[in-house]
Amino acid sequence: MASMSSKRLQKELTKIQGTLPPGITLVSAPDLREWVMDISIIDNPIYPPNETYRMRFSFSPSYPIEAPEVVFVVLAAPERKIPIHPHIYSNGIICLDLLDSQGWSPVHNVESVCISIQSMLAGNTKAERPPGDAEFVRSNRQRPRDINFLYHDPKV
Amino acid sequence: MSRSHFSRSPRGNQDPTFTRTHSHSHSSSNPINTLGLPSPPPNGRRSSMGVEVRGMRRLEQRRNMEESHYLACNARAQNYNPPVDLRLLDYVSSYDNNLMCAICRCPFVDPVILNECDHCFCRACIRQCWNTNTTYTPLGPRGDCPTCRTPAKLGPRSATSKILVNLVDELIVQCPRKDDGCKAEVRRCEVQDHVNIYCGYTLIECTGKDCTDPVRRKDAAQSCLHYGASCLLCHKELQQWKLEAHWRSECPDRRVHCEMCKSPVFHRELEMHNKETCPAISTPCPGCSSRNKRGHAEAHAKSCTFAKLAPVLLRQQERLDEQEAAQKEMSRKLEVLEGGFTNMQGILFPSQEVENADRRSGDSNHIPYLRRSLVSPENADADAPTNDFAGFDWNFSAADVRHDGASSAETFQNGMASPPTRAAPAVPGPRPDDLPEPFSSDFDLASPPTFPPSGPYASPLHHLLSMHESLRDEMTRITSALSELDGRHSMQILNENLRTREEISYLAAQTAGLQRQMHWFTSAQLQRQQGRSPTPGASGSALGGAMMDAGAGAGVEAAVGAVSTAATALRGAARMVNVGGSASGVGMRRGTSEEGRTKL
Incomplete structure (x- = not known):
C-alpha cells in the first residue's frame, strides 16, 4: 500500500513539475509525505491579485484511498496569509467536503484539489471568517481530518 | 494468488520436521519413480494381501x-518472491492516458x-477504494x-473486453528486481513468469544440503x-x-559516480564532495550576485571586481554588524x-506646584531666583520694582495657563486668584515692549523656540532641570x-538667662539679709518687751506699749510675709525665664525662617 501511494505521488509529481494551471505553483516537495503549493486567485476583488496563499499537503501512506490533509499556512517571508473565506478558519483549516473521508474520492489528485480550492476562493463573495472562528481556533487541537464538519453550503 | 497446481489432500497433515529432514533427498528425485519402487517394509515379512494394503x-x-x-x-518461495503487483511496475513503453x-x-x-456508469478501474483499486478487501x-x-x-x-459481468486487457498486457515493463540489478524488460503479462522462472535476481531456496536460506537464482x-564473509572494502x-x-x-566504501561531475567518489564522501569539492556545483560569488560553478570560480574571481573586493566587503559587513549591535x-x-526623565518630569511638576503655593502664601519675591530663571536672562532687570514684577509674573502665568497642561494650569490659576489686588491684569509701563513676543503669547514649556537659542538652556526640560538644581541649592x-541663626539665638538666650539668674540670686541674697535684719529687730523688740513688763508702775504705758508692740509685731510679720512672697515671685520669675527661654527658641525658629528668607 505504501508503495502504491509513493508510486502515485511520484507520477503526480512528474506531472506537476511539467505543467500546472495558472495561479498554482509547486513550492517544494522534499519527500512523498508533504508538499507545499502556492495558489493565487486571479479574478476576485476580495483577494488582491498579487497576493499568494500557501497550502501544505500531507499525505498518509494510504494516500489515494485516503484524502490528503490540506491546510493553509502563514509565513512571514515571503508573506503568506490565510485567505479570508466563510469556510476557511483563521488557523488555515479548510472546511471542504472534498478533503473529508466522505467527500474524498481516489480519483482526485493534488492538482484537482488545488483547482477546487482556487475556484472556491474565486467564487467567494463574502469577506468573512466562518461563524465561531475564534472559538474554533482557540479550542481546536484535532487534525483536520478528525474534525466532524457539517457541510451545509451547496454553493461552494 | 496461489500458484499451486497440487490439490491439498484432506489427510495431508504431516509432521513438518519430518518434511524438512527429508526435503533435500526427495526434491530432486522424480515422485513417480519413488511411487514405482516402494521401499521394502521394515519388518521384512511378506504376505500378498498384507503387502498390497501396506504398500x-x-x-x-x-x-x-x-x-x-x-x-x-x-x-517459502512465495515468501521470498511475493506476487508481483502490476501497478507498481515501471513501464518502458509509453501508453495512452485513456x-x-x-x-x-x-x-x-x-x-x-x-455497469451503472461505464467507468473503468483496476479491480484491486476499486476494491481498495470500496474497502471490500477487509x-x-x-x-x-x-x-x-x-x-x-x-x-x-x-457484478459477474463487470470484466471488460479482452481487447482492453490485451492492450494493457502488451505493454513492456521493467523487471521489479531492477533495483537489484536485473535489466530485463518484458511484456507485462509475462512479468510474473519472468520473476518466478527466469529472473536471476529472484530469491530461491539454496541448493546446498540442509540449507533452507534464500539465495539468488543466478547464484x-x-x-x-x-557462510560468513567480510566486505573487502568496509570489512563488515x-x-x-x-x-x-x-x-x-x-x-559505504563503494565507488559511486557523482551525478554532477561524473567523477568517481566513495559513497561515504559523496555528501562532502557535493558540499565542498564538486566542481560542477555552482556556488554564489561572494561579491556579485552571480552563481558560478566551482570549477570556474577562480576564473570568475579574476574578472569580477566584486570578488576582489570581497574581503573588504566582508570586513565592512562585520563592522556594520558591530555598529548595529552598538546602536541597539x-x-x-x-x-x-x-x-527616567519622564519620571523626573512627573516629580518636577508637583514640585513646581509647591513652589507656586509657597509664592502665593508669602511675599511674592522671596524666591527671586526662580523667577529670574523662568524669565529669560535679558529680562533679569525686571525684578527690581516688586510691584511691576508681580504684574509681569501674573501675565506670564496667564499665558502659561493658556498653553500648558491641565495640572500646572490649575496651580497657576490658584496662584492667580490669591494675589489679585496687587497684580494688574495688564503689564504697566514699558514692560510689554521689553518682553519678547513669545513670552507674552506663546510661552510653552514644550516648545524650545520660546527660549533664546543662544541662552544657557537648550530646551525647556533643561531649563526645568537647572531650575530644580538651583532650588535645591537655595534650600x-x-x-x-x-x-x-538657631545657634546664635540660643547663645543669646543663654547669656540673658545667666544675667537674670545672677540678678535673681542677688535679689535672693538681699531678701535673705532683710529677713535676717527683720529677725534681729523682732527678737530685740521681744527682749525689750519682756524686760519692761515686770515693772508695776507703768501698766497703762505698758498696755500702750503692748499695743504698740502688737502693732509693730504685726508690721514685722507683714514685712516677713512680703519678703517671702517676693522670694517666691523671684523663684517664679526664674522659672519663667527658663520656660521663656525655651519658648522663645521655638518662636525664634519660626522667626528665623522669615528672617533668613528676607536676608537672602
Missing part, C-alpha cells in the same frame, strides 16, 4: 509427504467496468463510483553461499550471498533614560542659614 498405505503416506513438502517449498486507472494512475490491471459485504462489492459518485456494484548453481561481516547486494547499494544597545539605554543655603 498402498505407504504409497499414500509418501504422496502426502511429497505434497506437503512441495507446498512448504512453494510457500488506458490509465484513475485511482492508481497506471495502465489498467485486471480492469473492471462499473470487510465482508454479503451482496457483493458495492459503493459509489469514485469518478461520478453513482452508486455501483461489481544457486554455485554451492551454498550461506555478512554472508557471502549478500555481498553483491551490499556492494551495490549498502557499502544605545537605543536601549536611551529608552531607559527617557523613562541648602536656607537650611544652613537657619541652623546658624
Whole structure:
C-alpha cells in the first residue's frame, strides 16, 4: 500500500513539475509525505491579485484511498496569509467536503484539489471568517481530518 | 494468488520436521519413480494381501509427504518472491492516458467496468477504494463510483473486453528486481513468469544440503553461499550471498559516480564532495550576485571586481554588524533614560506646584531666583520694582495657563486668584515692549523656540532641570542659614538667662539679709518687751506699749510675709525665664525662617 501511494505521488509529481494551471505553483516537495503549493486567485476583488496563499499537503501512506490533509499556512517571508473565506478558519483549516473521508474520492489528485480550492476562493463573495472562528481556533487541537464538519453550503 | 497446481489432500497433515529432514533427498528425485519402487517394509515379512494394503498405505503416506513438502517449498518461495503487483511496475513503453486507472494512475490491471456508469478501474483499486478487501459485504462489492459518485456494484459481468486487457498486457515493463540489478524488460503479462522462472535476481531456496536460506537464482548453481564473509572494502561481516547486494547499494566504501561531475567518489564522501569539492556545483560569488560553478570560480574571481573586493566587503559587513549591535544597545539605554526623565518630569511638576503655593502664601519675591530663571536672562532687570514684577509674573502665568497642561494650569490659576489686588491684569509701563513676543503669547514649556537659542538652556526640560538644581541649592543655603541663626539665638538666650539668674540670686541674697535684719529687730523688740513688763508702775504705758508692740509685731510679720512672697515671685520669675527661654527658641525658629528668607 505504501508503495502504491509513493508510486502515485511520484507520477503526480512528474506531472506537476511539467505543467500546472495558472495561479498554482509547486513550492517544494522534499519527500512523498508533504508538499507545499502556492495558489493565487486571479479574478476576485476580495483577494488582491498579487497576493499568494500557501497550502501544505500531507499525505498518509494510504494516500489515494485516503484524502490528503490540506491546510493553509502563514509565513512571514515571503508573506503568506490565510485567505479570508466563510469556510476557511483563521488557523488555515479548510472546511471542504472534498478533503473529508466522505467527500474524498481516489480519483482526485493534488492538482484537482488545488483547482477546487482556487475556484472556491474565486467564487467567494463574502469577506468573512466562518461563524465561531475564534472559538474554533482557540479550542481546536484535532487534525483536520478528525474534525466532524457539517457541510451545509451547496454553493461552494 | 496461489500458484499451486497440487490439490491439498484432506489427510495431508504431516509432521513438518519430518518434511524438512527429508526435503533435500526427495526434491530432486522424480515422485513417480519413488511411487514405482516402494521401499521394502521394515519388518521384512511378506504376505500378498498384507503387502498390497501396506504398500498402498505407504504409497499414500509418501504422496502426502511429497505434497506437503512441495507446498512448504512453494510457500517459502512465495515468501521470498511475493506476487508481483502490476501497478507498481515501471513501464518502458509509453501508453495512452485513456488506458490509465484513475485511482492508481497506471495502465489498467485486471480492469473492471462499473455497469451503472461505464467507468473503468483496476479491480484491486476499486476494491481498495470500496474497502471490500477487509470487510465482508454479503451482496457483493458495492459503493459509489469514485469518478461520478453513482452508486455501483461489481457484478459477474463487470470484466471488460479482452481487447482492453490485451492492450494493457502488451505493454513492456521493467523487471521489479531492477533495483537489484536485473535489466530485463518484458511484456507485462509475462512479468510474473519472468520473476518466478527466469529472473536471476529472484530469491530461491539454496541448493546446498540442509540449507533452507534464500539465495539468488543466478547464484544457486554455485554451492551454498550461506557462510560468513567480510566486505573487502568496509570489512563488515555478512554472508557471502549478500555481498553483491551490499556492494551495490549498502557499502559505504563503494565507488559511486557523482551525478554532477561524473567523477568517481566513495559513497561515504559523496555528501562532502557535493558540499565542498564538486566542481560542477555552482556556488554564489561572494561579491556579485552571480552563481558560478566551482570549477570556474577562480576564473570568475579574476574578472569580477566584486570578488576582489570581497574581503573588504566582508570586513565592512562585520563592522556594520558591530555598529548595529552598538546602536541597539544605545537605543536601549536611551529608552531607559527617557523613562527616567519622564519620571523626573512627573516629580518636577508637583514640585513646581509647591513652589507656586509657597509664592502665593508669602511675599511674592522671596524666591527671586526662580523667577529670574523662568524669565529669560535679558529680562533679569525686571525684578527690581516688586510691584511691576508681580504684574509681569501674573501675565506670564496667564499665558502659561493658556498653553500648558491641565495640572500646572490649575496651580497657576490658584496662584492667580490669591494675589489679585496687587497684580494688574495688564503689564504697566514699558514692560510689554521689553518682553519678547513669545513670552507674552506663546510661552510653552514644550516648545524650545520660546527660549533664546543662544541662552544657557537648550530646551525647556533643561531649563526645568537647572531650575530644580538651583532650588535645591537655595534650600541648602536656607537650611544652613537657619541652623546658624538657631545657634546664635540660643547663645543669646543663654547669656540673658545667666544675667537674670545672677540678678535673681542677688535679689535672693538681699531678701535673705532683710529677713535676717527683720529677725534681729523682732527678737530685740521681744527682749525689750519682756524686760519692761515686770515693772508695776507703768501698766497703762505698758498696755500702750503692748499695743504698740502688737502693732509693730504685726508690721514685722507683714514685712516677713512680703519678703517671702517676693522670694517666691523671684523663684517664679526664674522659672519663667527658663520656660521663656525655651519658648522663645521655638518662636525664634519660626522667626528665623522669615528672617533668613528676607536676608537672602
